[in-house]
Amino acid sequence: MPEDWVQIPLRQGDAEAAVRSIVTSAFARLPADVPRDKLTPLRLELERRLLAAVAGARKAEALELYLPMKLAGEVNLGASFTVSQARLPVRSQAAGGATRASDTTEVAVQLLVGESPTNTSEVDLSSGEVDGAVAVRRERVVPADPARGIELASRRVEYLVAVPADPSQWLLVAFSTIGAGNPQDDLSQAMVEWFDALMTTFRWS
Structure with missing residues (x-):
């Protein structure tokens, strides 16, 4: 897979933990001088969207979910x-x-x-x-x-x-x-x- 895509396993492992790891990794790439009060709402929204995508994929009985994660000013979903x-x-x-x-x-x-x-x-x-x-x-x-x-x-x-x-x-x-x-x-x-x-x-x- 290209580097900017991530895999979330849905039947094996903890998908929620994978989502948290993805979000942490994505925001770790941002400049350190970005105000935290601006990052927190974005981080919560990203996590909400990812968890919603996981829930939808599970409802469809999928085995794996793949998402593009390239944080460069905005999140591409x-x-x-x-x-x-x-x-x-x-x-x-x-x-x-x-x-x-x-x-x-x-x-x-x-x-x-x-x-x-x-x-x-x-x-x-x-x-x-x-x-x-x-x-x-x-x-x-x-x-x-x-x-x-x-x-x-x-x-x-x-x-x-x-x-x-x-x-x-x-x-x-x-x-x-x-x-x-x-x-x-x-x-x-x-x-x-x-x-x-x-x-x-x-x-x-």
Whole structure:
């Protein structure tokens, strides 16, 4: 990962302690002559936002949360991505065996389409491979939904990748950015291109 991104584990370790460590590290890089009365509200707000991001990722049953942390006059929280696990239900055959999908790409597309909220637009699906494993990429724009606490529209890119040697398991890597406030702006496009480039470096171990 680039140096200005941090990983927060959600199932192993103490995510809250990780958040506190991130905040402490971020503010330690500021000049010593910055007045404490100005830093305290910013520090509390940063911690609140990070904890809210952790809570949202946990609600989505994510395994890991990644956030950009570059404190240079302001905190950049305009993007994030999570890593989650998805498992297909195993259906029993009459003879006692288990069935499995013969076309993993088709299964991946069905999973992604089936998860699409009703308030999304501009859905773009494509398929390919990530480190030799079947993968489906979905890009969409999700409008703001103040009733659900979503104040700004976002641009989202998701990769659903088949786990090698286990067709019932999938890895979901979901990226989201608000750009500079508009999911269609140049910054949003640049962030999506960055995430796509990052996914080309993914390797199974």
